[in-house]
Amino acid sequence: MTNKSSKASTIVFRLALADLRHEWILSLCLMLAIAAVIAPLLLLMGLKHGTITTLRHELIQDPLFREIRPVKTREYASDWFARQAGMEQVEFLIPTILAASSIISVVRPGSRRSLIYDLVPTRAGDPLLLENGGVSPAEGECVLTDAGAKTLGVKAGDHIKVRATRIRGGRRESGAADLQVVAVLNPRASALNRLYAPLEFVLDVESYKEGLAIPARGWPGGTPRPPPSFDGMLVLLPEALRPVQETGLVINTGLTGIERADAALFLQRTGLRLPEGFTLYDLKTSQTAVQLSSYRAVRDKLRGKGALVLPYVRDLRLELPTGSSIGLAGLSLSADQMKRLGLAPLPWGALRESPPAASLFRILAGAQRQDGELLAEYREGAAGTLKFPLRVSGTTFGELALVPAELAGILRTARQRKVTYSEEHGDFLLQRGGFRGFRMYTRRIDDVPPMVDRLKSSGVDVIARIEAIERVRVLDRGLSRIFWLVAVVGISGGIAALIASLYAAVERKQHELSVLRLIGLSRNQVFMFPVYQGAVLAMLSLLLAITAYFSLAAVINFVFSADLDLGEKICQLPWHYLSASVVATATVAVLSSLLAAWHTTSIDPGEALRYE
Amino acid sequence: MPETDAKSDHSGSSISADRLIEIRNLVKVRRQGGVEFELMVPAFTLAGGSFAALVGESGCGKSTLLDLLALVLQPTSCERFLFQNPAGETLWSADDVMALWQSGDEDALAGLRRSRLGYVLQSGGLLPFLTARQNLRLPLNINGGEDGYERLEKLAQKMGIAGLLSKKPRFLSGGQRQRVAILRAMVHRPALILADEPTAAVDRARARAIVDDFRRLAVEGGSSVIMVTHDPQLVEKLADATWTFHVEQSGDQLTRSVCVPVNQ
Numbered sequence: 001m002t003n004k005s006s007k008a009s010t011i012v013f014r015l016a017l018a019d020l021r022h023e024w025i026l027s028l029c030l031m032l033a034i035a036a037v038i039a040p041l042l043l044l045m046g047l048k049h050g051t052i053t054t055l056r057h058e059l060i061q062d063p064l065f066r067e068i069r070p071v072k073t074r075e076y077a078s079d080w081f082a083r084q085a086g087m088e089q090v091e092f093l094i095p096t097i098l099a100a101s102s103i104i105s106v107v108r109p110g111s112r113r114s115l116i117y118d119l120v121p122t123r124a125g126d127p128l129l130l131e132n133g134g135v136s137p138a139e140g141e142c143v144l145t146d147a148g149a150k151t152l153g154v155k156a157g158d159h160i161k162v163r164a165t166r167i168r169g170g171r172r173e174s175g176a177a178d179l180q181v182v183a184v185l186n187p188r189a190s191a192l193n194r195l196y197a198p199l200e201f202v203l204d205v206e207s208y209k210e211g212l213a214i215p216a217r218g219w220p221g222g223t224p225r226p227p228p229s230f231d232g233m234l235v236l237l238p239e240a241l242r243p244v245q246e247t248g249l250v251i252n253t254g255l256t257g258i259e260r261a262d263a264a265l266f267l268q269r270t271g272l273r274l275p276e277g278f279t280l281y282d283l284k285t286s287q288t289a290v291q292l293s294s295y296r297a298v299r300d301k302l303r304g305k306g307a308l309v310l311p312y313v314r315d316l317r318l319e320l321p322t323g324s325s326i327g328l329a330g331l332s333l334s335a336d337q338m339k340r341l342g343l344a345p346l347p348w349g350a351l352r353e354s355p356p357a358a359s360l361f362r363i364l365a366g367a368q369r370q371d372g373e374l375l376a377e378y379r380e381g382a383a384g385t386l387k388f389p390l391r392v393s394g395t396t397f398g399e400l401a402l403v404p405a406e407l408a409g410i411l412r413t414a415r416q417r418k419v420t421y422s423e424e425h426g427d428f429l430l431q432r433g434g435f436r437g438f439r440m441y442t443r444r445i446d447d448v449p450p451m452v453d454r455l456k457s458s459g460v461d462v463i464a465r466i467e468a469i470e471r472v473r474v475l476d477r478g479l480s481r482i483f484w485l486v487a488v489v490g491i492s493g494g495i496a497a498l499i500a501s502l503y504a505a506v507e508r509k510q511h512e513l514s515v516l517r518l519i520g521l522s523r524n525q526v527f528m529f530p531v532y533q534g535a536v537l538a539m540l541s542l543l544l545a546i547t548a549y550f551s552l553a554a555v556i557n558f559v560f561s562a563d564l565d566l567g568e569k570i571c572q573l574p575w576h577y578l579s580a581s582v583v584a585t586a587t588v589a590v591l592s593s594l595l596a597a598w599h600t601t602s603i604d605p606g607e608a609l610r611y612e
Numbered sequence: 613m614p615e616t617d618a619k620s621d622h623s624g625s626s627i628s629a630d631r632l633i634e635i636r637n638l639v640k641v642r643r644q645g646g647v648e649f650e651l652m653v654p655a656f657t658l659a660g661g662s663f664a665a666l667v668g669e670s671g672c673g674k675s676t677l678l679d680l681l682a683l684v685l686q687p688t689s690c691e692r693f694l695f696q697n698p699a700g701e702t703l704w705s706a707d708d709v710m711a712l713w714q715s716g717d718e719d720a721l722a723g724l725r726r727s728r729l730g731y732v733l734q735s736g737g738l739l740p741f742l743t744a745r746q747n748l749r750l751p752l753n754i755n756g757g758e759d760g761y762e763r764l765e766k767l768a769q770k771m772g773i774a775g776l777l778s779k780k781p782r783f784l785s786g787g788q789r790q791r792v793a794i795l796r797a798m799v800h801r802p803a804l805i806l807a808d809e810p811t812a813a814v815d816r817a818r819a820r821a822i823v824d825d826f827r828r829l830a831v832e833g834g835s836s837v838i839m840v841t842h843d844p845q846l847v848e849k850l851a852d853a854t855w856t857f858h859v860e861q862s863g864d865q866l867t868r869s870v871c872v873p874v875n876q
Contacts, residue, residue: 520726
């Protein structure tokens, strides 16, 4: 039965085809009319797709458009990096260091003058390098930006000498390294003098700048003892300062405020009584901490005025093994200075840049304590409770236990940074507390906006070239809307033409169709006659339209080829668009033929007999 | 279709073996513009392999009878409307056409029209978009009788149209067109060929020749023919049986026509 009906369908299809061929002029007119609707639509779709693809291609090609960087400096823990790098959209993520630490001097070959370069960490897979004609530098190698290479007059393969500089103990020091330039980047990567080196090298430079030794590179320096920091400084002077002198103390010292203070404050800060004959000033900063550099600056400015400078830390407490808790003050003065305060000399003496451990871990405790070792606990550390030994070296002179000011300063630093006590070194160590920034690249440009939103909502303020991406998206949406508007109008016209033509054809061929019914084709088989005709006409029209599209697209692409990169096309359609247009045209054609097809069902076989 | 079984099933039927059609007391009422037309067929029979003519003026109901015989018009009422093929086998399991109409079995009626009937239309009824040959092959294609192509060529020879087969109908003369139409009606060997004024558009001499060939080939092929004509002379010597209509006007609103045989 199925076989029989499919045979009948073949007969009807052949009859429909023969009819179209018989009336080929009418068929051709209708085909041209429909092709005239489809071809411009294909062209419009091709132009839209080609334009957007070209624009997107330009964005995709440049990794800068996939770059996400933080706006502000803050600390990112290592597990933060691990979490982000694990995300599917993230192609590449690398930590960066503080801008102040990422400055490196590069010596121009054959000259002794050095230039300041921006040192940027990189590692394997960095799209900024790989997509700009670079390679990932290995240890002992670096990559320069185009501007950076031109300034130096070097090219890939040349060797350059770089120097990390620091001031330690008042002396200018530098650590040098010889690097081979393995690549020079495309100019679009950056217009600045930049030097890309492996992350390990950059971290070593950072550590060196913080005063540490890098034995592997032969760079001398200290152990990573945390630098002391203070809440403020007390200054004792035999005579009051003139206002201009007061102002002088907050200029270029890293301090922001100076106030006269009284004995009560002195007692509160040091636990000591303020002797007669001194004027007391409290120097403060609005920044987070007073560094040793500020101490040195103030001390130097007051040289010869008989001033005592006492950096202080507020509210220091230590827990002792006995379960008691004691308040502390830091005080480091020479024996002479102590004498001026009317006190006995301190066992550790005056304040030093880096006192040996032996004179750092000492305490003048309450009268009830015997001299000897005790294990103190400091509970305010950012990295948890800090346990370290203290040697009790006498009895305090005041209401608070006294420790060297350097120790007090380190404990204050421990409130903010990761400080541990190493029994092996017998000293405090400053741990790397994560990184201060990052450079991230997403896989696709479309990943950037959601990634930026995600980072922002997690509290990380970032910048990215979203506007450029968003512009293309807005353009895409706009063009799509225009396309669909034009398409709806055009397709409606095409449908109307097809419906009218097929309906009129059935009207005209009533006699022929009734003859078909009379010689035995069923109502359903004759129903298919206009359906087949509509589908065949539409497919032929589409073929014509596609031919027209390709010819016009070739012309357009040729005209615009001068303005585009090789392989880019302003007018192009992917194959799946074309196959979709085949399906859409066939569907529309069959739907359009249904009215005509329905009309055939009213045709009776008897009409053929009564036809005059 | 086990036709031998069908034969035994209907062996008790009162229809005689040589009768292709038997109609008794058929009435068809048609209304048009408030005027009623009633066709009555008290008794109509057609012997297998015979050539019958329906003769009458226009408006006498001969076309209506042809529609009824062509199975495209349903009788208003009918006591008996049976078909048999010349071998005496029933043509369909339910041999009662009236029963098919009443059960609304349109597919069965279409099937019968397709395989057992052939039609020659007044205008020819050829499909203009097919060549003469394609027109002739169409009934064979629809009935799955592609093996009849060769026979078709021979019949075309006998009909004198062998040289015209690759032409489309509009390039044929009226007479040639009717010859193609007649051939198309018989090429699939139907039991019955119905022809409605097949020679209306041709002059009498030519018409005679066409009808002559028509009769000869139909009989050779084993098909019966019922031909409608307004011209009794055309079929005078050829028809095995002739039927005509007695029309009477019963008042303003009703015209009654009765189909009766003409005794030769």
